Structure formats: C-alpha cells, structure tokens
Amino acid sequence: MNELTNQYGFQAAASAMEMACTRGSINICDASVLAARITGYGIYTPPETGPSLAVYDDMFLKEGGTVS
Numbered sequence: 120m121n122e123l124t125n126q127y128g129f130q131a132a133a134s135a136m137e138m139a140c141t142r143g144s145i146n147i148c149d150a151s152v153l154a155a156r157i158t159g160y161g162i163y164t165p166p167e168t169g170p171s172l173a174v175y176d177d178m179f180l181k182e183g184g185t186v187s
Contacts (some may be wrong), residue, residue, distance in 0.1 A: 134157055139153060
C-alpha cells in the first residue's frame with residue numbers, strides 16, 4: 120500500500136487495493152496495474168482497437184486459424 124501510495128497517490132492506491140481484493144487477487148503486480156489504469160486513462164475506459172493481425176495468422180497458422 121505504501122509503495123502504491125508513493126507512486127500513484129492514496130486514493131488510487133486504496134481503489135486499486137479494493138478492486139484487487141474483490142477480484143480475489145491481492146498482490147503488488149495486479150494492484151499496480153489497476154492503480155496505473157486508474158490514474159492513467161481511467162479504469163473503465165474501453166481498450167483501443169489494435170491493428171489487424173490477420174496477415175500474421177495467414178502466414179503462421181495452418182488452415183488460417185489452428186496452431187499445430
């Protein structure tokens with residue numbers, strides 16, 4: 120909690136710890152990611168659409184979708 124508070128502030132640290140507890144995963148890694156999302160671009164902001172990886176699927180996956 121102290122490390123998160125120093126890095127992200129008390130409110131973000133407390134919110135991150137609370138979220139981690141409700142998810143059943145109380146460790147510094149998960150809490151740090153949550154605190155970073157809270158202070159960065161918002162915890163409930165949907166992810167941005169990334170680039171299409173279809174060309175890599177076609178190149179590296181047999182039959183266009185199964186890994187052998």
